[in-house]
Amino acid sequence: MINVGKPINIDQKYCPYPPCEKTGASHVQIKDIKYKNIYGTSKNKVAVNLQCSKSFRCKNVELIDINLEHNGVEGGPSTAVCENVDGSARGKMVPQHCLA
Secondary structure, eight states, rough: OOOOOSEEEEEETSSSSSSSGGGOOOOOOOOEEEEEEEEEEEESSEEEEEOOOOSSSSEEEEEEEEEEESSSSTTOEEEEESSEEEEEEEEEESOOOOOO
């Protein structure tokens, strides 16, 4: 991947037409997802975005050998965001993973 906007992205909080709070959390459960051997650069600081539903957490998400350097105008290293997700990480991890 070269200068990708959202290289690893699960966003169940996405809301194209506010207000979304009234509709509640997503009732779709995402599970058994594997991201493996993903290398390159991200134009956004958040290279790994895993924001799952409060009602139905993402389960069994695996990050294996991820190396996504930040290459955008914001400066600083790439980051990861995790909400309501259960999973594991192993191997090289850039950015530092946020899975419990």
